[in-house]
Amino acid sequence: MALNVGRFIEEAIAEIGQQVKGKAVVGLSGGVDSSVCAVLASRALEDRLVPVYVDSGLMRQFESERIEEIFSHLGLVRVNAEDRFLNALHGIIDPEEKRKIVGETFIRVFEEEARKVGAEYLIQGTIYPDRIESEGGIKSHHNVGGLPLDMEFAGIIEPLRDLYKDEVREVARALDLPMEISERMPYPGPGLAVRIVGEINKEKLAVVRAANTIVEHELEEHNPWQAFAAVLGMGTGVKGDNRVYGWVVAVRAVSSRDAMTADVLELPWSVLRRISSRITGEIPNVSRVVYDLTPKPPGTIEFE
Ligand code: XMP
Numbered sequence: 001m002a003l004n005v006g007r008f009i010e011e012a013i014a015e016i017g018q019q020v021k022g023k024a025v026v027g028l029s030g031g032v033d034s035s036v037c038a039v040l041a042s043r044a045l046e047d048r049l050v051p052v053y054v055d056s057g058l059m060r061q062f063e064s065e066r067i068e069e070i071f072s073h074l075g076l077v078r079v080n081a082e083d084r085f086l087n088a089l090h091g092i093i094d095p096e097e098k099r100k101i102v103g104e105t106f107i108r109v110f111e112e113e114a115r116k117v118g119a120e121y122l123i124q125g126t127i128y129p130d131r132i133e134s135e136g137g138i139k140s141h142h143n144v145g146g147l148p149l150d151m152e153f154a155g156i157i158e159p160l161r162d163l164y165k166d167e168v169r170e171v172a173r174a175l176d177l178p179m180e181i182s183e184r185m186p187y188p189g190p191g192l193a194v195r196i197v198g199e200i201n202k203e204k205l206a207v208v209r210a211a212n213t214i215v216e217h218e219l220e221e222h223n224p225w226q227a228f229a230a231v232l233g234m235g236t237g238v239k240g241d242n243r244v245y246g247w248v249v250a251v252r253a254v255s256s257r258d259a260m261t262a263d264v265l266e267l268p269w270s271v272l273r274r275i276s277s278r279i280t281g282e283i284p285n286v287s288r289v290v291y292d293l294t295p296k297p298p299g300t301i302e303f304e
Contacts, residue, residue, distance in 0.1 A: 003167045005174045009040065012159040016044035016123065019157050023048045023119035025110055028076065029189070030067035033125030033160055035181045036172050040159055041123045042074050049123075050077060052113045054106055057082025057205070058191030061213045070178065081109050089193060089200045095304035098200075102190040104148045111152045120154040127160045127168060129258050164258050185216070185226050186259060194304040195230040203285070204231050204247070210283045211249045218275050224265055225256040229279070230303040237280070237287030246287030249279055254301055262296040 016024075028038045028051045038051045051074050055064045068078050088101050110122055160168055165186065172182035188194050195212070196204045211229035219227040232248045239246075251272070254262040276289040292299070 003163070003170060005170050008171060009174060012040045013044045016041050016157060016159060019155060020045055020048065020121045023050065023117055024121035024123050024157070025050045025052050025114045025117070025119045026123040027106065027110055028053050028067070028071060030063060030070070030181070031125070031187055032165070032168055032172050032181055032184050033127055035177055036168055036175060037123055037125040037159055038071065038074060039175045039177065050113065050117050050119060051075065052110060053078045054109050055080050055082060056085045056102065056106070056191060058085060058102070058193050060192070061209055070181065077113060079109055079113060081105070086200065086202070091199060093198050095194065098193050098304065099190050102193055106189070107148055107151055114153070121157060122153045123157045123159070125160055126158040127163050127165060129164065129260055131161060132260070166257065185224070188302055194302045195228060197230065197232050197303050207231055207247050207249070207283055207286060211279050211286070214278050214282065215251055215275060218271065218278070219253055222253070222265060222267065224253045225259070225262065226301055227253040232303070235287050244287055246285045249286050249289050250292050250303065251275055251289060252292045252301070254296070256301070259301060262301050264293055264295055
């Protein structure tokens with residue numbers, strides 16, 4: 001059944017108003033889900049809401065600065081927690097462990113911020129497919145199954161828990177969020193941590209961040225559900241007169257409706273070649289670029 005957007009907005013605002021006693025924090029990442037939540041919550045709670053953006057060091061190029069600009073009118077609090085996340089992730093290679101560490105670190109930061117302002121509630125943008133994948137044991141979404149059990153909050157409120165992504169986008173448009181938010185590609189909570197296969201360090205983060213910028217820019221007009229780059233490992237190559245041992249970057253571009261299944265985009269060869277030559281040309285320590293041909297299933301959208 002089609003979503004009645006106006007009614008959904010009214011009911012969500014009423015529900016948040018009824019559930020929150022005193023103050024709440026909302027985790028705002030700049031994605032469409034959390035942005036919609038933040039706007040609904042701010043309409044319900046006004047100055048009893050504190051939106052918190054955590055810069056985990058796992059975000060894309062210039063993302064933190066842009067989000068700060070867009071949401072400054074909601075009184076956004078930015079917490080720079082890069083070192084904390086990278087220390088917690090040091091030496092971790094298991095994808096599920098990475099997710100749990102990121103989820104736990106986010107929650108601890110939110111708890112600290114909530115304590116500072118005397119807020120007892122956390123509002124977050126979990127949507128229906130997040131719950132299904134976590135409940136079905138497919139993976140721990142950092143904002144569902146990846147959360148620690150011993151949270152300090154009196155209540156967690158998830159106003160979008162029954163919506164699909166395309167419905168959230170409809171709500172975003174109705175709330176007059178800018179297009180760069182309402183039409184934004186999904187981006188995983190654990191961010192670049194799940195786009196680095198194996199151990200995370202600053203060198204790999206710099207490579208994957210630069211490669212993501214190129215892929216997003218080159219593929220914007222192809223309207224992918226998601227398009228991104230990941231660092232897989234190392235391989236040999238030749239640059240100039242030298243044999244080099246550098247990073248292997250995978251490019252992934254998929255279409256989907258709800259992220260539960262996905263198809264590989266059939267991109268023109270010229271586009272793929274351009275992406276490949278830009279990545280190897282502009283990022284010095286990359287030796288080769290591959291295009292991922294795996295639909296979901298059997299692959300997942302992200303690499304970890
Ligand atoms: P996968 O890789 O499982 O991803 O096919 C399905 C969709 O979910 C996003 N994703 C996440 N989102 N926390 C999130 O908030 C996570 O831990 C997480 N892992 C994957 C992914 O980008 C895709 O849209």
